[in-house]
Amino acid sequence: MAKKVLGISFGRKMSNCDVMVKHALMECEKAGCEVAFLRADDLNITNCNGCISCVIGMITGRGRGYCVRHDDFDILDECVMQSDAVILACPTYETSVTGRFKTICDRIGPSHDITFRKAAYEEGKAAGKPEEKLPDVRTFKKRSAALISVGGAMTENWIALTLPMMYEFTFPWGMDVVDTVEYYGAMAHESVLGYPEMMDRMTKVGQNIVASINAETEEERLQWRGDEEGVCPVCHTRLLQVSHDNKTVDCVVCGSHGTLDVKDGKIKVHFTQEEQDRSRLRWIGKLEHSTEIKTQAQPSGTIKNLKELKAPYAEFNPGAFAPDPEAFGNIKA
Numbered sequence: 001m002a003k004k005v006l007g008i009s010f011g012r013k014m015s016n017c018d019v020m021v022k023h024a025l026m027e028c029e030k031a032g033c034e035v036a037f038l039r040a041d042d043l044n045i046t047n048c049n050g051c052i053s054c055v056i057g058m059i060t061g062r063g064r065g066y067c068v069r070h071d072d073f074d075i076l077d078e079c080v081m082q083s084d085a086v087i088l089a090c091p092t093y094e095t096s097v098t099g100r101f102k103t104i105c106d107r108i109g110p111s112h113d114i115t116f117r118k119a120a121y122e123e124g125k126a127a128g129k130p131e132e133k134l135p136d137v138r139t140f141k142k143r144s145a146a147l148i149s150v151g152g153a154m155t156e157n158w159i160a161l162t163l164p165m166m167y168e169f170t171f172p173w174g175m176d177v178v179d180t181v182e183y184y185g186a187m188a189h190e191s192v193l194g195y196p197e198m199m200d201r202m203t204k205v206g207q208n209i210v211a212s213i214n215a216e217t218e219e220e221r222l223q224w225r226g227d228e229e230g231v232c233p234v235c236h237t238r239l240l241q242v243s244h245d246n247k248t249v250d251c252v253v254c255g256s257h258g259t260l261d262v263k264d265g266k267i268k269v270h271f272t273q274e275e276q277d278r279s280r281l282r283w284i285g286k287l288e289h290s291t292e293i294k295t296q297a298q299p300s301g302t303i304k305n306l307k308e309l310k311a312p313y314a315e316f317n318p319g320a321f322a323p324d325p326e327a328f329g330n331i332k333a
């Protein structure tokens, strides 16, 4: 059966992200894959309302890990479930991903967290539940991914948060990112189509995804195929946070602690194997988090007089400032 590759563009219609994802998909199609393409802006997907019934359902065994809201997220979900790989491209808005990208990420996790789903699946199976009452078994399929961030700015630091944030799409369902591309300076070109080197890189994205999903061994599937090793050996990004005691640095994407050395004027960051395994991109790191939630989260109803404690805040509703008649904000042109 042909391998399936899903491309999702979060950009404007027929602009850079659309063209870049489509080009990579064409390469996958040439190699015999079945491909699908979604434009995030064509999907009507509402915000996560924060009810966490997806997770509570899985922990209690009452639910399958699905959102109470049914909208076009279901289309995206079904496409991912069928796929062997995804290729995502997202524009940079305000140095990071677009609002729609984040909205979709919130709808993915934690309802799609593979450790929550696996436990719910196994407990449900052991209790004799039929497959249709369990989390979708296709969740546990190994998937590869490529991430492409696009920014109009000429300076790289104006796209600094986009690529790291894009891992929010892939990590809950355990997709393995094998290639990333950061394309900044997009506004210097009328379109990426006028930048042959970047289009060639998109050919390579397609080829890298095909090589990963057709790999004979798991080691080969996971092989890093990006241009640079980056700093973190797990996610290959370069975004570090200094710890409060100034002794270690954390990979912001993975959550792993590392130590920092400067040798011959060069910064070297070291993550032990144990810390690499604790990455939230890996099973152990995800399991650490889901176990923490299951065992340490305070059950609701523990604070006895919560209603009275909340009352002053419920009654305090000052609302918005009235428009300033002396100012000229928001006048329709």
Ligand SMILES: Cc1cc2nc3c(=O)[nH]c(=O)nc-3n(C[C@H](O)[C@H](O)[C@H](O)COP(=O)(O)O)c2cc1C
Residues within 6 Å of the ligand: 010, 011, 012, 013, 015, 016, 017, 018, 090, 091, 092, 093, 094, 095, 096, 150, 151, 152, 153, 154, 158, 159, 184, 185, 186, 187
């Ligand atoms: C609201 C908004 C904010 C933006 N902020 C940034 C930014 O911080 N950094 C940057 O490099 N480009 C920024 N851009 C430019 C877009 O990233 C750029 O136009 C990109 O090509 C959009 O992708 P698309 O062509 O696929 O739609 C911004 C664009 C918009 C609309």
